[in-house]
Amino acid sequence: MQSTVRVKICGLRTPEAVAAAAEAGASYVGFVFFPRSPRALTPDEARALSVDVPSGVAKVGLLVDADDALLDDIDRLVPLDMLQLHGSETPERVAEVRTRYGLPVMKAIGIADAADLSLLDDFAGVADQILVDAKPPTAGALPGGNGLSFDWRLIANRRWSLPWMLAGGLTPSNVAEAVALTGAPQVDVSSGVESAPGVKDLSLIKAFVDALR
Numbered sequence: 001m002q003s004t005v006r007v008k009i010c011g012l013r014t015p016e017a018v019a020a021a022a023e024a025g026a027s028y029v030g031f032v033f034f035p036r037s038p039r040a041l042t043p044d045e046a047r048a049l050s051v052d053v054p055s056g057v058a059k060v061g062l063l064v065d066a067d068d069a070l071l072d073d074i075d076r077l078v079p080l081d082m083l084q085l086h087g088s089e090t091p092e093r094v095a096e097v098r099t100r101y102g103l104p105v106m107k108a109i110g111i112a113d114a115a116d117l118s119l120l121d122d123f124a125g126v127a128d129q130i131l132v133d134a135k136p137p138t139a140g141a142l143p144g145g146n147g148l149s150f151d152w153r154l155i156a157n158r159r160w161s162l163p164w165m166l167a168g169g170l171t172p173s174n175v176a177e178a179v180a181l182t183g184a185p186q187v188d189v190s191s192g193v194e195s196a197p198g199v200k201d202l203s204l205i206k207a208f209v210d211a212l213r
Contacts, residue, residue, distance in 0.1 A: 002188075004022045004185075005184070005186065005187060005212045006027040006028070006185065006186040007024075007025065007026045007027055007186070007187055007188075007189070007208070007209050007212065008026065008027065008028035008029070008030055008060065008165060008185075008186065008187070008188040008189070009021035009026045009028070009029055009030065009189060009190075009193065009200075009205055009208075010028075010029075010032065010039075010060070010062060010117070010188055010189065010190040011030060011032050011035045011037070011039030011062075011187075011189075011190040011191075011194075011198065011200070012029050012030065012031060012039075012049065012200060012211050013039060013045075013049075013198060013200070014049075014200070015049060015052045016099060016178050016202060017200040017202065017205070018049055018052045018053055019052060020200070020202040020205045020206065021057075021205055022053065022054050022057050023134075024115050024205050024208070024209040024210070025209050026087075026205075026209060027057065027186075028057065028058045028059075028060050028082075028188075029053055029057055029058070029059055029060065030060045030061075030072075030084065030188070030190070031046040031049065031050075031055050031059065031060070031062065031078070031080075031135060032062045033046070033061055033062060033063050033066065033070065033074060034062065034063065034064040034086070037198075038197040038198030039190065039198045040048055041153060043074045043077040043078055044077060046061070046074070046077075046078045046182055047077045047078045047079075048175075050079055050080075054146070056099050057080060058081040058082055059073055059078070059079065059080050059081050059082070060080065060081065060082045060083070060084050060106070061078060061080045061082070061083050061084065062084045062086050063083065063084065063085055063086065063087070064085075064086050064087035065087035065088055065089060066085075066087075068100070071083075071097065071101065072099040074183030075090075075101050077130065079095075079107070080103060081103070081104070082103055082104045082107075082128075082129075083097060083098075083101065083103050083104070083105050083106070084106045084107075084108060084131065085097065085105060085106070085108065086108040086131075086133075089107065091122055091123055091125070091126045091137065092126075094107050094123060094126045094127050095126040096129070098126070098127075103112045104128035104129065105126075105127050105128055105129075106127060106128065106130065106131050106165070107123045107126075107127040107129075107130055107131065108133050108167070109123065109130055109131065109132060109133065110132040110133055110134060110135030110136060111132060111135055111150045111155070111168075112132065112134070112135040112150060113151075113154070113155060114154055116135065117154065117155070117158075120132065120160060120164075121160075124160055124161050124162055127176055128162065128163070129162060129163045129164060129165060130160065130162060130163075130164045130165070131164070131165045131167055131188060132155060132164055132165065132166055132167065132168075132184075133150075133167040133188075134149055134150040134167070134168030135147040135150065137142060140158070146170060148169050149168045149169025149170070149174075149178075150168055150169075152166075152178055152181045152182050153181065154168055155182050156181055156182055156183070157182075157183055158182075158183075159183075163185065163186065164185070164186065165184070165185075165186035165187060165188050166178060166179070166182055166184035166186070167187070167188035167189070167190075168190065170187055170188070170189045170192050170208075171189070171192035171193075171204075171208070172192070172193070172204060172207035172208045172210075172211045173211070175187055175189070175208060175212060176211050176212060179212065187212070191209065192204070193205045193207075193208050
């Protein structure tokens with residue numbers, strides 16, 4: 001039986017990984033535009049990959065506190081369907097980006113404890129979706145893709161007024177449990193389907209999606 005949980009495979013860097021995500025049944029593919037990430041792409045590289053994404057699979061660009069110059073380049077070169085803001089962007093910045101580029105915006109929020117949950121409500125009125133992720137372990141760590149999870153019980157059966165996605169430490173072996181506990185309608189994975197940082201394992205991509213069926 002086909003799962004109703006929508007899957008995003010993020011940090012794709014090769015045509016083979018894009019094809020594997022689409023063939024497995026992913027609803028979204030993610031391209032990372034953050035130079036410090038092992039999954040980083042240039043706008044030209046992402047443009048080349050985007051031609052391999054089948055119709056019906058949403059192309060998401062992940063950015064971290066990006067300025068308008070980078071966003072302008074991406075907007076000009078890459079036919080994205082959504083922007084994912086994964087830095088310290090304010091609600092005002094989210095609204096500004098959404099208006100300037102005319103694309104839906106997903107805002108990532110890092111969660112470590114119950115005190116962080118109020119941030120989710122701060123963005124509910126300006127973002128089109130929210131990504132509930134694990135907070136980076138240290139100030140200098142990457143904002144995502146660290147393979148860390150948070151206590152899923154913090155959001156068990158929580159509901160928000162806009163679509164949301166669960167991320168952080170998900171793997172083929174734990175994603176079904178995470179969905180069962182949180183009720184997440186969508187999930188996002190990057191490092192959990194890799195053999196090394198930035199290197200997607202095509203069999204793990206399939207196993208991840210299959211685990212939700």
